[in-house]
Every structure is written in C-alpha cells, then in structure tokens.
Amino acid sequence: MLYRPLGKTSLTVSEIGLGCASWWGQMAFDERQAIALVHAALERGVTFFDTGASYSNGNAEPRLGRALRGRDLSGLVIATKAGTRHDGRRIVRDMSPGAIEASVMQSLANLGLERLPLLQLHGPAIVDLTAQLLSTLERLKTRGLVQALGVNSFDPAVIDHVAGLPQFDVVMVDYNVLRPERGPLIARAAAAGKGVLAGMPLAMGHTGGQVLKLRAPRDIWYALRALKNHRAEVLAGRRFAFLHQQAGVSGAQAALAYVLANRDVACAVMGTTRMAHLLENLDASGRALAPELAAAIAEAQSAGT
Numbered sequence: 261m262l263y264r265p266l267g268k269t270s271l272t273v274s275e276i277g278l279g280c281a282s283w284w285g286q287m288a289f290d291e292r293q294a295i296a297l298v299h300a301a302l303e304r305g306v307t308f309f310d311t312g313a314s315y316s317n318g319n320a321e322p323r324l325g326r327a328l329r330g331r332d333l334s335g336l337v338i339a340t341k342a343g344t345r346h347d348g349r350r351i352v353r354d355m356s357p358g359a360i361e362a363s364v365m366q367s368l369a370n371l372g373l374e375r376l377p378l379l380q381l382h383g384p385a386i387v388d389l390t391a392q393l394l395s396t397l398e399r400l401k402t403r404g405l406v407q408a409l410g411v412n413s414f415d416p417a418v419i420d421h422v423a424g425l426p427q428f429d430v431v432m433v434d435y436n437v438l439r440p441e442r443g444p445l446i447a448r449a450a451a452a453g454k455g456v457l458a459g460m461p462l463a464m465g466h467t468g469g470q471v472l473k474l475r476a477p478r479d480i481w482y483a484l485r486a487l488k489n490h491r492a493e494v495l496a497g498r499r500f501a502f503l504h505q506q507a508g509v510s511g512a513q514a515a516l517a518y519v520l521a522n523r524d525v526a527c528a529v530m531g532t533t534r535m536a537h538l539l540e541n542l543d544a545s546g547r548a549l550a551p552e553l554a555a556a557i558a559e560a561q562s563a564g565t
C-alpha cells in the first residue's frame with residue numbers, strides 16, 4: 261500500500277481507503293463479514309476509513325467502532341460526517357452548531373475515540389457555513405475533540421467556497437471515470453492547500469453495467485439504488501464497459517488507477533462488501549494506468565460531452 265499526505269494536515273493516508281457505508285453498514289449485512297473486511301483492510305495497510313452519522317440508517321458508524329475495538333488505532337485516520345442523522349425513519353439534515361456538536365459527541369462514543377481524526381460536514385449548503393458554525397468547529401478543534409475538518413459535497417460551488425475557508429483542511433468530492441469534470445475543481449482545492457478525498461471512485465459500480473449484475477441478494481439493493489437515483493450514470497457507464505475487458509487489470513483496478521493518477525487526490529475511498537473485491541481493489545495501489553487505457557478512458561469521456 262502506498263501513502264499520500266492529506267493536504268496540509270500533518271496526516272498521511274493510504275491512497276486507497278475503505279468507505280464504511282451503504283450495504284456494508286446495513287443491519288441485513290452480516291456483521292462478522294463487515295468487520296472481517298475492516299480487519300483485512302487494516303492488515304493490508306489501509307489507514308483511512310470513512311463513515312458518517314447517518315450512513316446505513318445510523319448503523320455504519322457504531323459498526324465501524326465495533327470493528328476497531330481492541331485494534332491499534334495509531335496512524336489511522338478515521339473520518340466521519342455530521343450534519344445529517346437518521347431518526348429511525350428517514351435522514352434529517354441539521355447543520356446548526358448545536359447539532360454538529362452533539363453529533364461529534366455521539367460519533368466519539370460510537371467509534372470509541374477520544375478525538376476524531378477527521379470530521380466532515382455532510383453536504384452543507386454555502387448558507388449553512390455561518391460564522392457561528394465555523395467558530396463552533398474551531399472550538400471542537402481547540403478542545404481536542406477533532407483533529408482535522410472537512411466538507412463532503414458534490415456541489416462544485418460549495419467546494420470552491422470551502423477552498424477559501426481557512427477552517428477547513430479537507431474536501432471530499434465524487435471523482436471517477438464518469439466525473440472527469442471534477443479535475444479542475446480538485447486542482448483548485450489542492451492549490452488552496454486542501455487535502456482531497458475521492459468518494460465513489462468506482463462510480464458506484466456503474467461502469468459497464470456492473471451494478472445490474474445480480475449474484476446475491478445484496479446486489480438487488482445496489483441495483484435498485486442505481487435505478488432509483490443514478491439512471492444517468494448507469495447509462496453513461498455503458499461507454500466504459502471496455503474497462504472490464506482488459507488483460508492483467510480488472511475494471512475496478514483500472515477505475516482506481518484512473519482516480520489515483522490524479523496526484524492532487526490523497527485517497528480513493530471505495531466501498532465493498534466482498535472480500536475478493538477488497539483484495540482486488542487494494543492491489544490497485546501503485547498501479548500505473550497504461551497510456552492506451554488512459555487514452556481510451558479520455559475518448560469515452562469526450563464521447564459523453
């Protein structure tokens with residue numbers, strides 16, 4: 261596993277991280293299997309784990325805490341998110357300073373930590389980033405409850421705004437072969453000194469219709485999510501079927517190599533619920549994207565514009 265600095269924070273992260281969200285965190289997904297994935301990732305040098313207060317109906321964060329119990333946490337960057345929570349029925353959005361502070365206290369308890377290495381606001385609007393909220397975030401840092409601060413947003417205007425705010429150290433954006441337009445946004449954030457995390461680096465399995473391949477009950481969940489929320493990506497992903505037909509590199513490895521070819525990205529944070537996929541994905545660390553494959557990706561990207 262190779263490592264990269266996380267912007268101007270003093271933190272270093274594995275260039276491939278594990279996202280603890282989605283099906284991974286659902287009650288219906290066997291906890292032993294979920295925890296085995298975290299342990300396998302740790303054993304292979306993964307130091308970045310990403311979760312969120314509202315992920316997987318609120319079950320992902322405490323599950324990650326159980327997975328980390330008794331492990332050596334030094335050198336790990338455990339990242340979580342605040343600003344959304346699951347109230348038992350649906351996701352409730354609340355970026356008020358009080359809600360963020362309460363969320364941090366709950367996350368510390370869920371994760372079994374005294375300090376959160378990275379707290380990210382989960383999808384704030386620019387108007388949410390009030391002087392009061394920013395000073396609350398700064399206080400969480402000075403109290404030693406939070407080490408680094410970030411924002412996870414897929415709205416370029418929010419990321420550009422955050423790049424200009426000294427309180428934030430990190431941004432997480434959606435970056436993958438279907439999102440080349442994020443390149444300049446990432447470059448601006450990195451030039452402003454922010455550490456950049458790439459969420460959804462496998463395009464949520466949308467390349468080549470992977471997400472519609474039903475092999476196990478969990479695949480029905482992924483496929484329904486794709487058809488409900490991401491039809492455009494599933495269609496666009498058809499242009500990238502060739503990624504899965506290369507000799508010597510899998511489609512997921514090629515997708516990760518594409519993201520990591522961008523040196524402004526500190527970590528590609530992928531999600532998986534299968535051990536074979538985890539091992540395959542971690543094996544992408546240090547793999548260069550072959551020039552012919554990079555050219556084919558660029559051609560497929562321009563065909564979509």
Ligand SMILES: NC(=O)c1ccc[n+]([C@@H]2O[C@H](COP(=O)([O-])OP(=O)(O)OC[C@H]3O[C@@H](n4cnc5c(N)ncnc54)[C@H](OP(=O)(O)O)[C@@H]3O)[C@@H](O)[C@H]2O)c1
Binds near residue numbers: 460534536541
């Ligand atoms: N999605 C979002 O809206 C979002 C938002 C904010 C942050 N994030 C962060 O980004 C992380 C990753 O996002 P994500 O999980 O939505 O998307 P992703 O990592 O781009 O894709 C995950 C999908 O790819 C499949 N997959 C993984 N490895 C594979 C392999 N080797 N071969 C074939 N399929 C493979 C997974 O299925 P299997 O389980 O079968 O492997 C899953 O369906 C999240 O965990 C979270 O930390 C995501």
